[in-house]
Amino acid sequence: MTTTAPQPSANTNLTLDPADWVAFRTLAHRMVDDSLEHIRTLGDRAPWTPMPDATRATLTSAALPLDGQGDAAAYAEFAEHVLPYTNGNRHPRFWGWVQGNGTPLGMMADMLAAGMNAHLAGLDQAPKLVELKVIEWLATLMGFPKDSSGVLMSGGTMANLVGLAVARHAKAGFDLRKEGLYGAPRLAVYASSEVHSWAQKAVELFGMGSASLRKVPVASDLRMDTATLSAMIAADRATGLRPTCVIGTAGTVNSGAMDDLNAIADICTRESLWMHVDGAFGALAALSPALKPLVAGMERADSVAFDLHKWGYLPYEIACVLVKDRVVHEAAFSLTPSYLTDEGRGVIAGGLPFADRGPELTRNFKALKVWLSFKAHGVRAIADVIEQNVAQAREFGVRVVQLPDAVLSAPVSLNIVCFRFAPAAMSPEEHDAYNKEILLRVQESGLAIISGSRIAGRYVMRVACSNHRSRWDDYESLLAGLARIAHEVRRG
Numbered sequence: 001m002t003t004t005a006p007q008p009s010a011n012t013n014l015t016l017d018p019a020d021w022v023a024f025r026t027l028a029h030r031m032v033d034d035s036l037e038h039i040r041t042l043g044d045r046a047p048w049t050p051m052p053d054a055t056r057a058t059l060t061s062a063a064l065p066l067d068g069q070g071d072a073a074a075y076a077e078f079a080e081h082v083l084p085y086t087n088g089n090r091h092p093r094f095w096g097w098v099q100g101n102g103t104p105l106g107m108m109a110d111m112l113a114a115g116m117n118a119h120l121a122g123l124d125q126a127p128k129l130v131e132l133k134v135i136e137w138l139a140t141l142m143g144f145p146k147d148s149s150g151v152l153m154s155g156g157t158m159a160n161l162v163g164l165a166v167a168r169h170a171k172a173g174f175d176l177r178k179e180g181l182y183g184a185p186r187l188a189v190y191a192s193s194e195v196h197s198w199a200q201k202a203v204e205l206f207g208m209g210s211a212s213l214r215k216v217p218v219a220s221d222l223r224m225d226t227a228t229l230s231a232m233i234a235a236d237r238a239t240g241l242r243p244t245c246v247i248g249t250a251g252t253v254n255s256g257a258m259d260d261l262n263a264i265a266d267i268c269t270r271e272s273l274w275m276h277v278d279g280a281f282g283a284l285a286a287l288s289p290a291l292k293p294l295v296a297g298m299e300r301a302d303s304v305a306f307d308l309h310k311w312g313y314l315p316y317e318i319a320c321v322l323v324k325d326r327v328v329h330e331a332a333f334s335l336t337p338s339y340l341t342d343e344g345r346g347v348i349a350g351g352l353p354f355a356d357r358g359p360e361l362t363r364n365f366k367a368l369k370v371w372l373s374f375k376a377h378g379v380r381a382i383a384d385v386i387e388q389n390v391a392q393a394r395e396f397g398v399r400v401v402q403l404p405d406a407v408l409s410a411p412v413s414l415n416i417v418c419f420r421f422a423p424a425a426m427s428p429e430e431h432d433a434y435n436k437e438i439l440l441r442v443q444e445s446g447l448a449i450i451s452g453s454r455i456a457g458r459y460v461m462r463v464a465c466s467n468h469r470s471r472w473d474d475y476e477s478l479l480a481g482l483a484r485i486a487h488e489v490r491r492g
């Protein structure tokens with residue numbers, strides 16, 4: 001048999017580094033300049049422009065490029081067909097779902113982190129110390145002990161998932177890692193009916209089944225009815241289920257409602273259950289001394305998960321899960337194969353702490369954007385913008401109901417306003433269709449991006465204020481546009 005493997009020779013010194021560093025540096029500077037200029041001028045364009053046919057065709061029909069066209073030509077294609085067509089979330093008039101804007105400094109931090117290409121399983125390197133320090137800062141801000149464990153994750157879904165995995169392992173009452181769920185009693189997890197969809201994904205992924213996620217009804221303010229929670233736990237125990245964890249939501253995605261975290265903490269203490277808080281955006285209220293009372297009780301949780309790419313204004317992706325007890329946290333994940341043994345010296349000294357705190361091994365250097373933005377802006381400046389968003393939401397809530405037929409669909413608990421137009425002459429079903437049409441025209445006209453949802457079964461429009469670029473003028477434009485479009489749709 002002959003082998004076709006290439007033999008080493010003078011001709012195999014291949015690399016993907018630039019052949020011409022000077023030309024590459026010029027192009028790289030242009031990439032930075034173009035990106036920053038695009039961000040600086042976002043407000044001059046519509047938040048969202050549907051992609052032209054040529055762009056759709058170019059992107060969908062592209063053949064696998066076996067031969068390169070060079071970096072300048074590839075970049076030109078990006079600048080023409082990709083860069084301009086986003087969903088608009090960086091724009092000053094974007095209030096859809098709960099998304100983030102990102103910051104120019106955060107963009108540069110991600111570029112610097114990519115340049116370092118640090119491997120953040122751990123290892124003895126400065127980025128590890130930055131990551132540990134950022135976790136300590138975040139713990140302090142959330143009212144957790146300074147020495148809490150934690151890990152940065154890609155998003156709230158993943159951060160919550162890690163928190164719930166720790167909870168389940170800690171409270172299963174048997175060796176879950178070894179035995180799995182075979183033959184075990186059904187483990188139950190409690191959350192309000194307004195809990196974000198990550199929780200169902202998590203229990204399904206954990207092999208627990210969605211029936212293990214016990215949804216507790218909410219009161220009219222959309223907060224968990226904690227008296228019913230207690231009754232459900234007792235009833236479940238009586239039928240042989242094993243309650244493990246209560247998820248309190250600090251800021252529901254639909255309306256920003258805050259569960260009564262102190263009441264949940266009392267119940268968890270009494271019932272010996274794990275308390276996890278999903279504070280995807282709402283937990284960030286803790287950065288502001290004025291808003292911190294809204295999340296009272298969060299500091300009593302065993303774990304809390306939150307995004308920094310929503311209300312922390314940083315570019316995707318970054319979230320954090322904090323776990324008070326490091327031993328319990330690592331017990332759910334830690335595993336040391338022979339090729340990753342801590343030798344006490346050398347580059348592997350200190351082991352791989354982040355690999356021991358979640359399912360991932362290779363991780364990028366997420367902490368740098370937090371570290372740089374905290375240092376550059378200061379936490380107070382970030383908290384001021386968070387407070388500004390809350391003030392904007394409250395004022396928008398006051399103003400929107402002054403429009404003809406407009407009503408609030410939920411209390412403005414934090415930074416989300418849910419409202420609808422409900423003309424007396426229409427049925428509830430007609431209201432749903434009417435509001436949906438208004439919302440789509442708001443988006444398609446280039447006025448603003450807001451999103452829809454359902455509250456108590458009825459279609460509502462949502463304005464989520466997690467945008468550091470919106471000025472009050474932008475809200476005035478939305479109010480005026482809503483009045484005009486609502487009128488136009490009604491006229492037909």
Ligand SMILES: *Cc1c(COP(=O)(O)O)cnc(C)c1O
Nearest residue numbers: 155156157196251252253280307
């Ligand atoms: C956004 C959100 C999540 C999910 O976070 P991702 O970063 O989108 O994965 C979970 N819970 C709540 C309350 C959220 O608002």
